[in-house]
Amino acid sequence: MTLAETPRAVAEKPLLGFTIGITAARRAEEFATLLERRGAGVVHAPAIRIVPLADDTELERVTRELVADPPSIVVATTGIGFRGWIEAADGWGLAEKLGSALSSARLLARGPKAKGAIRAADLREEWSPPSESSAEVLDRLLDEGVDGVRVAVQLHGATAEWEPIADFCEVLRCAGAQVVPVPVYRWTPACDPTPMDHLVGLVASRGVDCVSFTSAPAVVAMLTRARETGMFDALVQSLRQRVVVACVGPVTAAPFEELDIPTTTPARYRLGALARHIADELPRRDRVFSAGGHEIAVRGGGAVVDGEVRVLPPAALSLLRALAQRPGRVVSREALLAALPGGGDDTHAVETAVARLRSALGAPKVVQTVVKRGYRLAIDPSECGDV
Template identity: 60%
Template sequence: MDEGQQHPEPPGPLAGFTVGVTAARRADEQIALLRRRGATVLHAPALRTVPLADDTELRAATADLVERPPDLAVATTAVGFRGWLEAAAGWGLAEPLLDRLRGAEVLARGPKVKGAIRAAGLTERWSPPGESLAEVLDLLLDEGVAGRRIAVQLHGEPLTDFMAALRDRGADVVAVPVYRWLPPLDIAPLDRLLDATVTRGLDALTFTSAPAAVSLLERAERRGLLPELLGVLGSAVLPVCVGPVTALPLRARGVDTVQPERFRLGPLVQLVGTELADRSTELTAAGHRMQIRGHAVLLDGVLKPVPPTGMSLLRALSRRPGWVVPRAELLRALPGSGRDEHAVESAVARLRTALGAPETIRTVVKRGYRLATDPSANSGDQVSGGPSAPQAPTTGDLPSAPAPGTPSAG
């Protein structure tokens, strides 16, 4: 290599993967973090917010608390608490509101909102170690709330169960609806994101608020796509939530999600990379090291974009690397290919061209195709999404691949 010639930058950990983003707030920051790691991002805000200065419900709740001070206030989010005070200032109610809050016990759901409370010149009485509203509720119910006036700062979610539990124990609960969420004015981007999800055009879908998850589920139900959406989330498409509260609407529908240990954007993006890497397939074929990603293959460290039909073929072959996969089975793996097995030949040719290493896929005359794997090189490899694939035979006539789920012969 000539002096001064630079090595090409290696592909990022998310190169070859497509990630959907549902966030409205701080979406640019999340998208930048994902793209910095190489991801292709499809963004569609699942929500829009009512401007605080125009929110008559928030203004009415603020005036009510100024007139009849609370005994206790629960602050749930830093951005929501700061936004409330900023809106109150615009209405000329900031000082009266702060005066009432100084005379109340203030509970902070987590460290970020604790910082917002202190920045306003207030002092919180307590903050739960697990950053959970369930812990706040347990404390209040243990202490007793009968006859107490409690202000609960909301942030998009109505917190119906939380407030109902307080009211059932005799509390006078005032909801402070900061940043009320509504469906987006332009629903087309959300529909495109939903379509990409149900057709498995995404590898992961991120959520940073429970209302965003609710909005996507409601839109899917309205379009008659809810069964398809629930079917792919957690299996073909990885749902990643910033925390357990965000995951609740999905879990209520039976969707298993993953969350980072720290409920922040940075750890969320790191988790996306870790989880998708764990789900990818790594193997050696014809001496080439391959990692099969969402819509590309990392071949000997070089990212090779592959069209959707090629990825479908490659995944079908990689489920049992080294075994002959019949044309009829490969045809079923091709989306919208009909009954003509010549479609398999055309798709294989395009896949070989995309990889730039045609020797990695072997033709077995009159039978089908197989990955040219080296069993000894692949002995430690894992095929994602399931147990290790059966080891390819090394001698004699190559058998056809057993049907998925069928034990291989001993």
């Protein structure tokens, strides 16, 4: 797979050679397609699954309660959640009554998707914040005053450790509101943890260049699974230092902020905007260096040599990373042996791995032998910092 050295080709395939982890449960295939069209390799590991509550007795109970005693204010937080609520009510024969109850209330939509779901139900929202932030909705309600006001809040979902809307409801209660939570759907860990365990391992070993998140519960699910499998410290260290964390918005990024893990987010909190943002951000951060007459960039799954993606076996990739951490400087055989998967005590394994690395790169002069000392990348040390 070769990238022609033209501006048009670079623009069309800006993610060529990059590997990106996707944790999304919904619209994952659509998101993967957006990234793959830009040249990326994708590893999908759903962190959570959405459990619909269309048949749940608690949602039916709350719906009947609101039909009997309509709220003054309704806060719709997600499009899928609001639509699911209306569809569930229709299944119980309550759609018309629920619509009547909601039409008598002031409807606030957190964002455009919630607004669209409200209008699809032949209702009209009173207001939606430009920031698409629950915090701005909350500030508006608190400024107006909610003491004694009956407020129905459609929940995002639920996890044991992270549910910002739960805090939203609690603040309203403290301000005197009569809050009625509407549990339209909830999050649970993915049924099969194997893909997530694989992705956690890849992130910890820098086998991916970027990992993406579209919900805070997905972030919590990955961190929780890493704790359960003893990979938490390695995961956090890699996310802090090596692997780019791309989140769809600040709410999604919040659990990472608590761990001092840097994140990057698009200006608009949309899936398409996230894909475009990743396509802009990764090449901007990419470090390309000249070695042995070739242009080299080290990626999660291999390297890009003169615009051509080279998939490297694990030992060769580990060796290249170890050399690239000290570009242009000599790395001893002992240090390179320690970097190889499995380690060992036979330095001849390093010679074998170097030979395979040169062959896999298709550029034997990139790695230079320094007699009796070790190996180095054939690069001027002043040209590049850590890769």
